[in-house]
Amino acid sequence: MAEVDFSQALAQARAKYEMIAKALDPEGLRSRIADLEKEASAPGLWDDQENAQKVTSKLSSLQSQLKHLESASSRLDDVETLEELGREENDRDVLAEANREVESLNSDLADMEIQTLLDGEYDERAAVVTIRSGAGGVDAADWAQMLLRMYMRWSERHGFKTKIMDTSYAEEAGIKSATFQVDAPYAYGRLSVEGGTHRLVRISPFDNQGRRQTSFAAVEVIPLVEPTDHIDIPDSDIRVDTYCSSGPGGQGVNTTYSAVRITHLPTNIVVTMQDERSQIQNRAAAMAVLQSRLLVLRHEEEAKKKKELAGDIKASWGDQMRSYVLHPYQMVKDLRTGYETSDTQGVFDGNIDAFIEAGIRWRHQQRREQQEEREAAGE
Missing domain, CATH: 3.30.70.1660 (Alpha-Beta Plaits)
Structure with a gap:
């Protein structure tokens, strides 16, 4: 990947991440996770198994979203550092690794972007298919x-x-x-x-x-x-x-x-x-x-x-x-x-x-x- 291509790909990844983070709202996710964790640890939760499964499933889903969001942020910082290191030391192997990582990151962010598009009134629900x-x-x-x-x-x-x-x-x-x-x-x-x-x-x-x-x-x-x-x-x-x-x-x-x-x-x-x-x-x-x-x-x-x-x-x-x-x-x-x-x-x-x-x-x-x-x- 040429230098200008890499810069564009990195800028694209950063912009896409910012858009996803704005849509998913990390602080809002943490607050909802905290509420669900309290609900999941409440005595008698499993007295109503259907409700308990909904609570634990929703908790797992939100935790996964937050984990992927935090991982993407960390990977963005790491790839920028990796690219700077490769450029300073003129290390082609390090630059090649940075290029591969930003391509992988853009692919993963594209998958995460799908989550932000599921904003319909009932999109969060289970489905019944006939x-x-x-x-x-x-x-x-x-x-x-x-x-x-x-x-x-x-x-x-x-x-x-x-x-x-x-x-x-x-x-x-x-x-x-x-x-x-x-x-x-x-x-x-x-x-x-x-x-x-x-x-x-x-x-x-x-x-x-x-x-x-x-x-x-x-x-x-x-x-x-x-x-x-x-x-x-x-x-x-x-x-x-x-x-x-x-x-x-x-x-x-x-x-x-x-x-x-x-x-x-x-x-x-x-x-x-x-x-x-x-x-x-x-x-x-x-x-x-x-x-x-x-x-x-x-x-x-x-x-x-x-x-x-x-x-x-x-x-x-x-x-x-x-x-x-x-x-x-x-x-x-x-x-x-x-x-x-x-x-x-x-x-x-x-x-x-x-x-x-x-x-x-x-x-x-x-x-x-x-x-x-x-x-x-x-x-």
Whole structure:
């Protein structure tokens, strides 16, 4: 790296760090960590295991943010010192080491920057993801199951806790639908950019003539509802049906009516749960997901009204948002951001961080442009 390039890279790293530090607020992080540490050490914390897990998970997340921020500050100081030392002693090896470190630092800061872009109202929350097979018959059902595996593998890579809430198996292969929860800080903020229609193009393994098949699956991502959200659902607005849980091929899992289907009559939203052990647990889980969907619907309607008032008639993103092509070439491409890779197997194995980060940056840019349009309109 030439001297001027190194100086620019170092200045870029310093500027990016200052922007991140301003957004994350180290002093504010320390204060929130101190409050959570008191809460985590309180007697009887684990009497409510769900709340205890939230507290400890949030504490761990904030401690990690602060650690990375402090590490970046220290590395910036060190690389500046290293560069000065190499220049004073005209030591090419030391200068080369400084160059490598500033490149690595800029890469790490880019990852940290993503955290500052997760500033939506519900971005901090856990996520509830539903995958549904679409057009494409048995190939679409198989494709839906491939997507389920992809997101599970992504969660495993990050050490995120997941929980399958409901699975509806297709008759021949794959799944009709599946709902699962990802319990981690900012899981919703990250996974929400995955919402939309995913298209797969491949030689069908279910076609004895070996023809190419295009299949579709829809991914829905909603934030996990919390008690403070106040979504009231009158009993008269829902219909609750119970039935026996089932597994692949329709084989009976049990002979009790533990599975629950809740239909919200005003919106016709249907939620099914069968993976809990009892009908009471399945009903509670289904009501939580229904409340989350109604919460999202309420905010979408509010946003739609604002757009109508502003005269904004642009279609929302998220219909067909990504293509996965296995034939006649290997390529996964996001149709919103333009990011693509030929490592299709890596993507199916859960290596989708680059797509998620590109989506977060794209969404942030969209929000900023919309804000500028509202300000220009005098809102």
